[in-house]
Amino acid sequence: MTVAPVEAPPSPPREDKRWRQVDVKIRRLGARPDGLIEVLHTVQEVFGFLDDDALGYVSEALGVPPSRVLGVATFYSHFVRKPQGLHTCVVCMGTACYINGASAIFERLHGTLGIDAGGTTPDGRVSLLRARCLGACSMAPAVVVDDEVHGRMSPDGIEQMLEAL
Ligand code: FES
Secondary structure, three states, X not given: OOOOOOOOOOOOOOOOOOHHHHHHHHHHOOOOHHHHHHHHHHHHHHHOOOOHHHHHHHHHHXXXXXXXXXXXXXXXXXXXXXXXXXXXXXXXXXXHHHHOOHHHHHHHHHHHHOOOXXXXXXXXXXEEEEEOOOOOHHHOOOEEEOOXXXXXXXXHHHHHHHHOO
């Protein structure tokens, strides 16, 4: 009987104990390519965002080409590539929200916060994101502020909401 050599797991990008949580998840999923999205979720839960080092580590650990890992990390609006602000504001730009004024909401935030989608205010207070559909089309236009969905939003409404945070 031939025993396949056991490969040592790749080294995590940093000496940070939080990587152990990611490694546990990778092992639980059998270190297989089809666990990619779940592992990326875990990395984001643990670190708050997905930087290049983290994507490289996940790519090596799961045997998934780096280009595919980056493709998944940038395709899903849930994944973020930079540290987030204290508060997160996601503006839905899906069809129902778009035709009900989502772009006016986004433009107001872009103007008042001085940042684009994916950006964080220089004081680290608010991150602004865009989503394709939040699954709340009947409440269009919808935004999510700190994980809470707010429907029938207006540019004035979202501005006041962010000021009150
Ligand atoms: S299109 Fe905005 S919630 Fe569906």
